[in-house]
Amino acid sequence: MISAIVPAKNEAGRIVTVLRNLALLPIDHIILIVNGCRDTTLYESINLKIPKLQLLYFHECLGIDIPRAIGAKIALTLGSDIALFVDGDMVGTFNDKLKELIATTVAQKLDMALTNCYPIPPRHIDKCNLTFQWRLKLNKELALEKKINLASPAHGPHALSKKLLQTLPLNELAIPPVSLALAKKHKLKIDIGTTIPHYLLGSCVKNSVHSAKIIDTIVGDCIEAISIYKNEPRTRKWQEKNYIGYHNERRFDILDELLTEL
Numbered sequence: 001m002i003s004a005i006v007p008a009k010n011e012a013g014r015i016v017t018v019l020r021n022l023a024l025l026p027i028d029h030i031i032l033i034v035n036g037c038r039d040t041t042l043y044e045s046i047n048l049k050i051p052k053l054q055l056l057y058f059h060e061c062l063g064i065d066i067p068r069a070i071g072a073k074i075a076l077t078l079g080s081d082i083a084l085f086v087d088g089d090m091v092g093t094f095n096d097k098l099k100e101l102i103a104t105t106v107a108q109k110l111d112m113a114l115t116n117c118y119p120i121p122p123r124h125i126d127k128c129n130l131t132f133q134w135r136l137k138l139n140k141e142l143a144l145e146k147k148i149n150l151a152s153p154a155h156g157p158h159a160l161s162k163k164l165l166q167t168l169p170l171n172e173l174a175i176p177p178v179s180l181a182l183a184k185k186h187k188l189k190i191d192i193g194t195t196i197p198h199y200l201l202g203s204c205v206k207n208s209v210h211s212a213k214i215i216d217t218i219v220g221d222c223i224e225a226i227s228i229y230k231n232e233p234r235t236r237k238w239q240e241k242n243y244i245g246y247h248n249e250r251r252f253d254i255l256d257e258l259l260t261e262l
Contacts (some may be wrong), residue, residue: 002102003029005071005082009061010090016048017091019152023050023246026200027102029078030054031071032088038059041088054078063218063250065154068105069173070255074204077167081104082093090157092202101159101193111164112183113193114148115156117201121149131215135220138177141226144183149190153180154218156196164188171255175247176220217245 006023008015015032020032030050034042034057042057054074068085073112075083081154082105085099097115103114117136122132139145154176167186173179183190206214220236220243227235 001029001078001080002027002082002083002084003071003075003078004029004084005031005033005068005075006086006088007033007035007067007071008035008037008041008045009019010039011088012037012044014089014091015041016044017160018086018088019045019048019050019053021091021093021095022098022226023048023052023133024097025102026041027084028052029075029080031074032056033049033062033067033071034058039189058254059077060251060254061249062254064246065174065176066250066252067081067172067254068176068261070135070258072160072165072169072173073259076162077262080190081162082242083151083165085159086157087203089204090201092196092200094157094200097194097196099216101157104191104193105159105161108191109161109189110159110191110193110244111161111167111188111201112153112154112180112190113159114151115158116151116188116192116195117147117156117185117198119195129215130182130219134219135177137179138225142181143230144184148190149171151192152177154199155222157194159193161188164232170259174255175221175224177221177225181229205206213245214229215245216243217247219243220245220247 031054135150168182223236
């Protein structure tokens with residue numbers, strides 16, 4: 001059984017495309033987590049009347065990535081063998097790549113199948129934004145850089161096995177780089193499942209304030225992942241700066257309560 005998990009926050013006008021694309025795939029459930037939306041995302045999704053759609057609505061904003069962990073719990077409860085994660089703003093046409101991602105996960109018995117969004121790595125990574133630097137730094141620490149290069153569960157569609165969902169604490173999926181570090185720590189099988197260049201994902205372009213906070217979030221996530229992998233105290237600090245970004249808005253209190261109830 002395969003379940004697709006779709007976190008969505010204010011994706012009116014985009015969520016319809018994402019859900020219609022997923023409805024064409026050979027999957028059993030589409031688990032939509034409507035995350036504190038203040039637009040018509042919920043109504044547009046309901047009006048599609050997709051039989052395989054499982055919808056969970058939260059009036060309160062859960063924060064970034066928390067919906068992933070909630071969706072993973074629901075997928076596990078449904079008995080899913082594979083949980084496929086696709087963001088609610090990814091309106092690109094890449095169903096063939098999602099099929100490849102699922103097929104590779106099954107054929108190679110992968111526990112974490114990632115998407116290579118940068119088949120041609122950015123030149124001079126040291127001069128690019130900190131996201132690239134820290135993603136590569138984490139992957140090198142995990143001895144995975146030759147296998148997955150810049151790939152991360154924080155970026156692009158990816159698939160997780162039932163084995164991984166049963167092995168890792170599900171609340172750690174709310175910090176994607178940490179889930180990567182823990183998967184390696186537990187000797188789970190990690191590899192690239194497909195390649196979708198970033199520009200083909202169709203993700204919406206955000207403003208500069210959001211972009212800066214996302215960079216700080218992912219950098220902090222990577223720093224935290226490295227500290228966990230090295231059995232050191234969890235930290236998001238590097239060279240006197242705490243990389244927080246959106247991390248403080250992650251509602252782990254709601255997540256922990258739901259993981260107990262579901």
